[in-house]
Amino acid sequence: MSAQSLPGPDERVCWPTVQTANIDEYAQVIGMLAENIAADSLSDPQDFSRQARLAAALLPAPIRELLLDFLVEGDGGLLLQGLDVGEIGETPAAAVGAPTRHTGMARQSALLLSSIVHLVGYRPECRGELVQTLVPIRRHQRRQMSTGSAVNLESHTEQCHNLRTRPDFIALGCLRGDPTAATYLLSARQLQDLLPVRTVALLRDPVFYTRVDGSFVDGGVPDEVRGPIPVLSGSWEDPVITYDEDLMSTDSTEHAAALAAVKSVWQVHHSEIVLRPGDLFILDNSRAIHGRSSFAPRWDGNDRWLCRLQGLCNLAVSRFARGDRSPIIEIEGC
Template sequence: MHQLMLTAEENAVLLPWLTELAATHGTIENPELLRRAPVLAYALPPRLLEFLEEYRRNEPSAVCLISGLDVDERTLGPTPEHWRNTQHGSTALPQEIFFMLCAARLGDVFGWSTQQDGRIMHDVLPIKGHEHYELGSNSLQHLSWHTEDAFHPCRGDYVSLMCLKNPDDAATMVCDAGSLDWSALDVDALFESVFTQMPDNSHLPQNTAESTGDPAQDRLRKRSFELIRSWNENPVQRPVLFGDRHDPYMALDPYHMKQEDWSERSLNAFRELCEQVEKNMQDLVLRPGDIAFIDNFRAVHGRRSFQPRYDGSDRWLKRLNITRNIRGSRAWRPSAGDPVIY
C-alpha cells in the first residue's frame, strides 16, 4: 500500500486554510470551487503533492492511503439518515475540500446524473430499509466486490473514500491486481469481448429523485435511464481484462454479470479469476481522517457487513469518482466544462 501520514504541523497549516475556503464557497458542489480545485491543490504540502504524483504516475500500489487529517466528531454531529440531507450546511466541509483537492491532483472529479441526484461528492452511509440491497447504503450484508461502474465506458480511473466515522471498524475489501498470479489464468480468454456486464443498482431510477427541477437536465437524465434500461435488457459484451497482457487492468462486477450465454472457456476463465480475487482479498479498515484512493483499473473493492444503529453514530464516508480522461466522456456531458455524465 502507498501510504502517507499527515503531521500535526501540516494539520495546523491546513485546517485554517480549509476553513477559510469552506466559508468562501459554502458547499462542495459550488461550481466555482470545482473549477478552482486543480489550481488550489498546488497549495497542499509539497510532501503530499509528491506522494500523490508518485501514485498517479508509477502505480506503486492499487491503494493510496492518506491518514491523519483532523476530524472532530463533536463538530460533525450525527450521521445523516440519508444522503439527500447532506448537500448544504455540511459540518465536514473543510475535510471535504481537502479530499477534493487531493483528488484534483490525480485527475478530474466527476458525477453521474443517475447517482445521488448528479452530485460530485457522494455520501456513503447506511439507509434504513436498504440493509439487504446491493447498494453502498446497505449494511447487514456484504457489498459484493466489484470494479466501480464496470458496465460503463466512462467509468473512473479511481474511486476514493474519505472516512468521517467508522465506529465498528467495518472493513473495505480490496484486491490488488498485482497480487494475482496471471500465469495461472487464461488471460487471452479474459481479453475477449464476450463478457456481459449490466448496470449496477445504484444507477436505477428508484434510487434518485424524480426530477432535478431543470427540464433540460431531466430530459438528459431520462435519456441516461433509457440507455441503462437497454443495457439491462441487452447487456453489452466487453472484455474483463485490458491493457498489458502480462500485467493487466480489470473491469468486472460479478454480481451484475449475466453468465448464461458464455462459452465454457470464458466461464472457466472468469471463475478462476474470481477464485483468485477471493483468495487475495484484503481488508482495509478506514478510520476518521483516512482517505483511500483505489485504482479502479488495478483493483476491485467491496465492504464487509456491519450492524447499523440509526442513532446518529453510524459509519459515514464521502466518495469521489476521478477520471484521467475527462474528454473521453464529452459525448455524455452537456458541455466541455460540465463534470456530470448524463
C-alpha cells in the same frame, strides 16, 4: 510524512496494493488550503471543482509527489491518514440531502483527489452530486449498493457497466468509522500473478457482459446488458481490470470458469482495511477491484459515515455527456 518506501520506476513490485502514508504533519496546511473551496458542490459544482483543482496546486510538494507516484506506479490503493475531521453532527439517515458536502473532510478529500484527476459527478447517482454520502440506509440493507450493510458488497470495478466515462479514481473520506466494516481491495497485477496463464488469457477475451448497476437504474439508466468486453486488458505488466462479481456473465462455459477463478482469488487474497476518522482512501478504479464486508448499523446517529468523490484523468472523454463547463455527466454518458 511517514510512509513505506515508495517504489521507483523500475521497482513496481515494491509498491503494495495498499500504500499507507501518515500525513498528520501536513494536516493543518491541508485544512487551510481546503478552506479555499468555498463553492457549494451541489448548487455550484463548476466552481467547486475549479476551486479544488486550483487549491490542489498549492499542496506541499511531498504530498503532490506521493499522489503523482500513486497515479503512475500505484497498485490499487493509497491510504492517507491523519486528516482533521473537525466537529460533525449525527450520521445522516439518508444519502440525499445530507450535510456531507459542507464538512471539512469533504473539502479536504476534493482537494487531494483533485491533485490527480478532474472531479466529476454522475446525474443518475445521488442527483449528480460531486460529494456523495455513504451511510447505511435501512431499506438498502440487503442490496448490492454502497448504502447496504447486511451483506458483503461483492468485488467490483466502480461502474463496470459504464464503458465510456467510468471514473478513473475514487476517494473515500471517513468522517465516522465502524470497526466491523472492512474495505477490501485486490489489484489486477495480483490477480494475474495468482491465476494460471491460460485463465488470464481467457479473461482477456472480449466475451463478457454486464448489467447496469442498480443505483444507476434507479436514477434512470436503462436496465440493459452491455458488452462484450474483456475482464483484463492493457499491458501484462500493468493490466486494466473491468469486473463485477454480481453483474457480469458470459455465454461460454470455459470463460465462466475463468470468472469463477477471479472470485476464488478474491476471496482468499484481497487486502483489508478498516477506515477510521481522518482517513482518506483513494482507489485506482482501473488497476483494482474493491468491496466491503457486511456490518451491523445501530441506527443511533453514530453509524459509519463516508464521503465519496470520483474523478477522471482526462476530462475530455466525457465532453459529449456534460453541459458547458459542467462536471456532471448526464444519463447518456453512463
